Amino acid sequence: MGIQVNDISKRFNNDFVALHNVSLDIKSGELIALLGPSGSGKTTLLRIIAGLEFADSGTVILDGQELRTKNAKERNVGFVFQHYALFKHMTVFQNVAFGLSVRPKAQRPSDQEIRRKVMDLLELIHLEAYHDRYPSQLSGGQRQRVALARALAVEPKVLLLDEPFGALDAKVRKELRRWMRRLHDDIHITSIFVTHDQEEAMEVADRVVVMSNGCIEQVGTPEQVYHHPVNGFVYDFLGNYNEFDGWKDKDGAVHLAETEIVEIPEETIVQASTQTGWLGRYPEISHVVNKVVPGLLPEKIAPVIVKKKKTIRRPPDATAVKLFTRPHEIFVSKVLDGDEYVTARVTHINPASALVKLELERPGGAILQAEIPKTVVDELNIKRGDMLYIRPKATRVFE
């Protein structure tokens, strides 16, 4: 059941704009992550879809139906809260059964049916043995699973999760999001979850909606938003980065601002003629001679490649730009190889991961982060306090 969000705006009492003309189209069965820093409006958008908050303008259409006139009770959406919001005075069973037991008599399933359904759900979340426990007797991860089962019990059209893993510790969090991904693959319910953790959004969601300041910055698959961010905010939010001052030459190529003169190694093919004497000037003669005595004269002369350096001077009117690069896209060297570079001193080395993390300080005091394969670090014998030549391997420019 798809959801269309059209032009939603919301302003809170103190004139704080929570959402500004937000539109979003969610396809049936999708798992969507609303990703953004706190105050970006992601939770407000989720609550508006749930009917717990009301938009000042705009519409939400669920499954072809306009929702404005319906309150949270009539919308039939499942909502999962960051702090579980399990009813403390009810057992796990009663919590999960709550949504079914409050239905009007005519629509309420029989007690046996409720029991069967609740036990099925508890089996789904692997907590059937805990059905008579109270929420306070469960761990955080178990509570959140109960909250999820409680929301699923009413067979909602969509499932909305507000930072569902926010209150859990790192390990449980990873387990639970893997579990949620599998669950979604099994039951295919349209789901939207809010998170400020980009790793979580990338790992779980089909599509990620990046939000900031009440606006949607980009919507796309994790691959799209990570590798093709549309602006600096998205790029910044999805990972660590380094910033360099740069300039743009007339061909559109970007250069580091530190280098006034750029010497680009260029491969120039030098004509063989100058290298092989007069015969090279007349390849036809060689051709004829070779017809008589094959292989006597070199007919095709291998071109000689000479490396030259092309010098680009920064014009005084060059456009200044900011260059961005991810820590793993940094090239470090201890010797100059003639390309553009900046210098930086190693201030900290963290070798406790797949890539060694270097913290580097540039002469002006700016900090760079680099992630370098361990082999490179060993080969160059990088130590704290070393001066290194740094070059971004790939850069992005946002106008």
Next chain:
Amino acid sequence: MRKFREPSVLPGFGITLGITLSYLSLIVLLPLSGLFVSTAGVSFAEFWATVTSPRVMSAYRISFGASFIAAFINVFFGLIVTWVLVRYKFPGKRIMDAMVDLPFALPTAVAGIALTALYAPQGWVGRYFEPLGIKIAFTPIGITIALIFIGLPFVVRTVQPVLEDMNREYEEAAVSLGATRWQTFCRVILPELTPALMTGFAMALARALGEYGSVIFIAGNMPGVSEIIPLIIITKLEQYDYTGATSIAVVMLLASFLMLFAINLLQSWSRRRRDE
């Protein structure tokens, strides 16, 4: 095994426990035991005759009956007052919040005189009930009204912090699961508030049982009709019947203690069910 004295960063376990015990003994236990000592002077038959005489029996009924009714009414309306004070914003809210404490601060005799003036047959309110044949002042109804007046802040002040701390998410969760407002209130909000409501009830009840000043004016003190236990004790004291007074006091003390103990048990049971 749990040690009697847990290691702690703050020193002073010995001295604070010592002070607590001696203070409680001096201020609470000593006077109460004096009550038992002075009552021990009479024989049991004499004691039994005093505490079960018809006039005293009817005073028990009025005291306990009116106190229970007042405490129940206070729980009901106290919850509504608290709800409004916590959940809504309106002009004059702070003043209304402060007004709740007035029954605490007002000398009880002042309250009694004011209530009598209002509810007496010629009073501002009483005169409209007089033609209907309803007498408020000088009947158990008047007593109950006075007890409601002095008991209200106990309920409001115990429920208020709990309601303030109660997370809105519980209500939102219930509503998103399809519960009506009424179902949400009965099945989600009320159970959360029950321990606090019970504390408020117990405190309002305890206060009502011991209340004297505000009641004697409005009660009229007709033996068997509108005479409360504290008044009987005073009357006996004025007649120099000290053992009679202490006998009844002992009965009241035991009854109050048993009731408060039972309410505490109920409360800890309802609390333990969820906070384990």
